[in-house]
Amino acid sequence: MRRPRALLLALSLLLCAGTAQAHKASTSYLQLRVDGAQLSGRWDIALRDLDVAIGLDANGDGALTWGEVRNAAGAIEAYALSRLQVEADGQTCHLAADDVRIVAHSDGRYAVLALSGACARPPQALALNYRLLFDVDALHRGLLRLDFHGVQSGVFAPDERELHFSAGGSGLATFVEYLRAGLFHVWTGLDHMLFLAGLFLPAVLRRNGRAWIAAPGLGPALRETAVMVTAFTLAHACTLTLAATGAFTPPARLVESAVAATVLFAGFNNLVPMVHRKLLYLAGAFGLVHGAAIAGALIELGLPAAGRVWALLAFNIGVEIAQLSVLAAVLPAAFLLRRSHWYRRLVLLPGSALVSVTGLIWLLERGAGLSLGVPLP
DSSP states (O other), X not given: OHHHHHHHHHHHHHHHHTTOOOOOOOEEEEEEEEEXXXXXXXXXXXXXXXXXXXXXXXXXXXXXXXXXXXXXXXXXHHHHHTTEEEEETTEEOEEEEEEEEEEEETTEEEEEEEEEEEOSSOOSEEEEEEOTTTTTOTTOEEEEEEESSSEEEEEEBTTBOEEEEETTOXXXXXXXHHHHHHHHHHHTOHHHHHHHHHHHTXXXXXXXXXEEEEOSOHHHHHHHHHHHHHHHHHHHHHHHHHHHTTSOOOOHHHHHHHHHHHHHHHHHHHXXXXXXXXXXXXXXXXXXXXXXXXXXXXXXXXXXXXXXXXXXXXXXXXXXXXXXXHHHHHHHHHHHTXXXXXXXXXXXXXXXXXXXXXXXXXXXXHHSOOOOSOOOO
């Protein structure tokens, strides 16, 4: 009787989730080149974010057209430029934006602004102050690719709105930036957090036939789950490194569909057990998929020409630290509740059903091209 109840619960959550909106942590992509005293570049900002910030949908029908974007071009340029300031050696550089275009990224359509400008003289040090969307979305991140005496990178966040660069660059600064990017990849990535939830929810339990029994001790549960997390990170690092360095470029739609399938399986495996032994191998296989998915964002960010290995290492260390921090925050509390039947009824089953239903919705959206209102992160 347990399986029919679990399936019924999953179907009920599907009806609820079909009208829900999963929050997509927004990202913009800023590329800037310094050539002597001249500045040039481009800025890709998601249309959905601009619509929230300044209201692009003039007729309110929920569908943005090229005509609406074109009519709002002046407002888009003014809004963007009011939230970006470039200083060279302490003096503000002039920056202008024009030629608004639309391009498609894997997660939707973006407005592209062509940037140009000039500083008083060729700079030795740059300071970039970025304030886009932070007032409406605390999860927003700005990914910077700066060509300034070599390619340098950075990540803007609400607590890191100003980045500084020198002509010589800084290996330590690059390492810290990519470490932070790895942390936020996990902490703000809904797909990643749901996948981890599917793995962590039963971590304090053991499968005995069709029944769940309490794990005997916290130490073994922590060790087993930590090994599983590390297997995921190592596999994640392999495909991330290959894809981000151009060794292979998997189709975005195929990879995103596969990510959705891993989320679906992680949750559904707790409701209808299919694999419940040696889960580290399963986590490793799924890590290969997630590594390929995040490579696209790193390519957009631009890996530094020098220190590429350090940048990738820092990113993956950030991923591992973030995953272990989630593990440390969740497992001790779950362990205290593991013997209670309420943990299984109110946490394990509903949580796993929500994970699997969300994964199913994302899989239908990406794999079958359906629009169910829950965008894949």
